[in-house]
Amino acid sequence: xxxxxxxxxxxxxAAGVSKSTVSLVLQGSPLVKDETRARVSRAMLDLGYxxxxxxxxxxxxxxxxxxxIVNDLTNSFFAELAVGVDMIVQGGGYVQFMGHSAEDVQRxxxxxxxxxxxxxxxxxxxPARGTQASDLKPLVDAGIPVVLAMRSxxxxxxxxxxxxxxxxxxxxxxxxxxxxxxxxxxxGGFADTxxxxxxxxxxxxxLVDAGIxxxESCIVPTSASRAGGVEAIGRLMTVGGEPVTAALCFxxxxxxxxxxxxxxxxxxxxxxxxxxxxDDVIEARTAVPALTTVAINPQRxxxxxxxLLFKQINAGRAEAEAVRTTARLVVRDSTAIPATHITRxxx
Amino acid sequence: xxxxxxxxxxxxxAAGVSKSTVSLVLQGSPLVKDETRARVSRAMLDLGYxxxxxxxxxxxxxxxxxxxIVNDLTNSFFAELAVGVDMIVQGGGYVQFMGHSAEDVQRxxxxxxxxxxxxxxxxxxxPARGTQASDLKPLVDAGIPVVLAMRSxxxxxxxxxxxxxxxxxxxxxxxxxxxxxxxxxxxGGFADTxxxxxxxxxxxxxLVDAGIxxxESCIVPTSASRAGGVEAIGRLMTVGGEPVTAALCFxxxxxxxxxxxxxxxxxxxxxxxxxxxxDDVIEARTAVPALTTVAINPQRxxxxxxxLLFKQINAGRAEAEAVRTTARLVVRDSTAIPATHITRxxx
DNA sequence: CTGTTAGCGCTTTCAT
DNA sequence: ATGAAAGCGCTAACAG
Numbered sequence: 001x002x003x004x005x006x007x008x009x010x011x012x013x014a015a016g017v018s019k020s021t022v023s024l025v026l027q028g029s030p031l032v033k034d035e036t037r038a039r040v041s042r043a044m045l046d047l048g049y050x051x052x053x054x055x056x057x058x059x060x061x062x063x064x065x066x067x068x069i070v071n072d073l074t075n076s077f078f079a080e081l082a083v084g085v086d087m088i089v090q091g092g093g094y095v096q097f098m099g100h101s102a103e104d105v106q107r108x109x110x111x112x113x114x115x116x117x118x119x120x121x122x123x124x125x126x127p128a129r130g131t132q133a134s135d136l137k138p139l140v141d142a143g144i145p146v147v148l149a150m151r152s153x154x155x156x157x158x159x160x161x162x163x164x165x166x167x168x169x170x171x172x173x174x175x176x177x178x179x180x181x182x183x184x185x186x187x188g189g190f191a192d193t194x195x196x197x198x199x200x201x202x203x204x205x206x207l208v209d210a211g212i213x214x215x216e217s218c219i220v221p222t223s224a225s226r227a228g229g230v231e232a233i234g235r236l237m238t239v240g241g242e243p244v245t246a247a248l249c250f251x252x253x254x255x256x257x258x259x260x261x262x263x264x265x266x267x268x269x270x271x272x273x274x275x276x277x278x279d280d281v282i283e284a285r286t287a288v289p290a291l292t293t294v295a296i297n298p299q300r301x302x303x304x305x306x307x308l309l310f311k312q313i314n315a316g317r318a319e320a321e322a323v324r325t326t327a328r329l330v331v332r333d334s335t336a337i338p339a340t341h342i343t344r345x346x347x
Numbered sequence: 348x349x350x351x352x353x354x355x356x357x358x359x360x361a362a363g364v365s366k367s368t369v370s371l372v373l374q375g376s377p378l379v380k381d382e383t384r385a386r387v388s389r390a391m392l393d394l395g396y397x398x399x400x401x402x403x404x405x406x407x408x409x410x411x412x413x414x415x416i417v418n419d420l421t422n423s424f425f426a427e428l429a430v431g432v433d434m435i436v437q438g439g440g441y442v443q444f445m446g447h448s449a450e451d452v453q454r455x456x457x458x459x460x461x462x463x464x465x466x467x468x469x470x471x472x473x474p475a476r477g478t479q480a481s482d483l484k485p486l487v488d489a490g491i492p493v494v495l496a497m498r499s500x501x502x503x504x505x506x507x508x509x510x511x512x513x514x515x516x517x518x519x520x521x522x523x524x525x526x527x528x529x530x531x532x533x534x535g536g537f538a539d540t541x542x543x544x545x546x547x548x549x550x551x552x553x554l555v556d557a558g559i560x561x562x563e564s565c566i567v568p569t570s571a572s573r574a575g576g577v578e579a580i581g582r583l584m585t586v587g588g589e590p591v592t593a594a595l596c597f598x599x600x601x602x603x604x605x606x607x608x609x610x611x612x613x614x615x616x617x618x619x620x621x622x623x624x625x626d627d628v629i630e631a632r633t634a635v636p637a638l639t640t641v642a643i644n645p646q647r648x649x650x651x652x653x654x655l656l657f658k659q660i661n662a663g664r665a666e667a668e669a670v671r672t673t674a675r676l677v678v679r680d681s682t683a684i685p686a687t688h689i690t691r692x693x694x
Numbered sequence: 695c696t697g698t699t700a701g702c703g704c705t706t707t708c709a710t
Numbered sequence: 711a712t713g714a715a716a717g718c719g720c721t722a723a724c725a726g
Contacts, residue, residue, distance in 0.1 A: 005408070007719055018697045023721055031695060050489070053464045054405050055719035059702050061352070063401070065465075068445075073433075079426040086420075086447040090454070095461050098415075098445030100433040107437070114442050117400045118412075142397070354703055365713045370705055380711060402703035406718050 067115035084302020145312035168327025169202025187232035189250030191221035229257020246274035414462035431649020492659035515674025516549025534579035536597030538568035576604020593621035
């Protein structure tokens with residue numbers, strides 16, 4: 001039943017007006033008589049007209065399309081981020097091109113090029129590991145607004161949206177202090193990463209603010225994995241002096257391991273020893289046991305990224321502006337599994 | 348530094364040829380002299396030309412864009428599905444519009460309309476619950492190929508890609524039979540759903556094929572949740588006669604609950620009682636304990652969906668063809684946590 | 695309020 | 711092997 005393409009000219013014909021009048025109707029212009037508008041509208045329905053946005057974009061030299069390039073959609077964190085972006089994008093009457101870079105810089109470049117050819121109004125990128133400022137240069141030069149999410153790229157003249165690791169860690173430790181803990185460890189993570197440095201900074205600041213001396217022996221970097229957590233809690237246990245009664249973990253994988261290690265020593269996480277972990281590895285959330293987590297809200301982050309992008313799109317010019325979101329401290333109950341996580345079935 | 352838009356006409360000028368020649372070069376036509384091609388190519392680089400695909404699409408009345416509408420990207424199952432689609436789409440030199448319906452039929456319709464206005468060549472939809480055949484009608488009438496993923500819509504004249512629940516359940520039960528189990532339960536799930544009926548059918552077939560009588564008392568429908576699993580195993584335990592030693596669970600949430608229930612009875616899942624679960628609730632995967640799962644591969648499904656779509660796009664006409672993927676039986680080790688699940692961090 | 699006239703950047707006959 | 715001209719479906723002046 002594929003009807004022939006019906007165009008504005010057909011509408012004009014059917015409604016007995018000219019193309020331009022039809023165009024005005026399409027754009028909801030107030031300059032057309034109601035009765036004319038009605039005639040045109042009816043013609044649209046009668047003929048089964050579908051607007052050709054491509055043609056309009058060409059003429060106007062602009063589009064209502066934004067691109068989003070995700071490094072790893074397989075990671076729910078980024079999937080949620082994309083959902084947040086989608087909300088704002090849809091709300092603004094835009095559509096989004098979506099591309100998955102799979103942490104591959106080469107593929108990412110191809111996607112960027114492709115989206116540029118399609119005339120996107122702006123681009124949100126959660127960059128693949130190893131992305132260089134030069135990869136973004138063409139976009140910047142073309143004046144296309146770009147917002148980076150989660151990871152920033154040194155030297156790139158674009159906005160980025162990062163989680164506030166310092167504030168997050170600080171809040172977490174303050175939470176433990178309020179619980180009465182005096183000697184607190186910081187466990188896991190590779191010491192040479194930016195994220196580690198930031199989280200450790202927040203940890204230190206909270207202690208200092210509380211008038212507690214930072215003990216380097218209570219900071220135990222390991223791999224950011226469950227095994228790393230086991231190792232870290234083991235090493236923390238060997239520290240002499242008053243007992244350490246709580247720890248902030250680099251991420252939740254580490255927190256898992258710490259709990260494992262505690263149980264192996266007949267200690268109950270949450271009861272005998274308080275564990276707080278950054279909730280980076282979202283997938284594992286359901287399995288986090290008696291544990292408090294510091295989490296940023298990826299959907300909200302996606303929304304903020306999109307809002308930032310729109311701000312730039314509407315401002316007309318891309319103006320690099322680094323914004324940091326604040327990691328929210330979420331105290332999640334020990335045993336309850338959030339309903340949202342056990343009801344999501346594919347069927 | 349936003350350079351003025353450079354067009355084919357600028358290239359033609361710079362290279363000392365006509366627009367049409369440039370166009371031929373852009374399309375990689377073999378009809379141009381190598382030397383000419385080289386001159387044009389250099390001009391492209393010199394002037395920083397970027398191809399305007401929108402204009403080309405308009406002229407050719409076709410696009411290399413496919414749309415994908417996901418009901419819930421927040422569910423890793425569908426996120427993985429999208430990744431699979433993306434692989435094929437990118438491989439085919441297409442780009443994809445992505446929309447998130449959030450299980451909202453209304454929003455889904457808007458997305459469909461929007462994508463149509465943008466002239467997508469085809470559409471992959473994992474439909475929101477409650478989608479009617481009429482929602483897809485406009486697409487079908489316009490001759491736009493549509494492939495449905497995971498859920499089919501009665502009466503819709505479009506292709507769909509479903510998991511083969513019957514074969515999956517059958518394979519799972521056969522696995523248990525090979526392990527030597529003779530009396531096996533089927534636990535959890537709402538008996539009035541299509542998915543339940545299919546999985547129960549596979550369960551029955553496997554038993555019958557093995558010459559074992561199906562006992563209705565061993566089929567225990569409950570809610571498809573962890574609590575449902577606890578309830579189901581409880582009821583299964585009250586069945587008289589020879590002991591039941593294994594069960595196929597409707598999904599992994601149920602399987603969780605079954606394990607809970609077993610432990611409450613001092614039985615060790617995997618050792619004293621074999622548990623197999625359909626792995627629908629992907630997020631919970633890490634937490635599945637001593638347990639075998641029946642899983643379909645969502646990425647592969649996405650790839651198949653995209654391939655099916657391309658087949659239709661290239662065929663020129665949309666031809667409804669229902670295809671079913673086969674649920675793979677994956678025997679996953681009891682205690683090991685797949686590395687992919689503990690290393691995915693957002694940072 | 696509505697019609698006329700030009701294009702947007704590209705591809706495509708049809709000549710040459 | 712390359713050029714000239716027409717036009718995809720729409721919008722944007724500018725008249726009326």
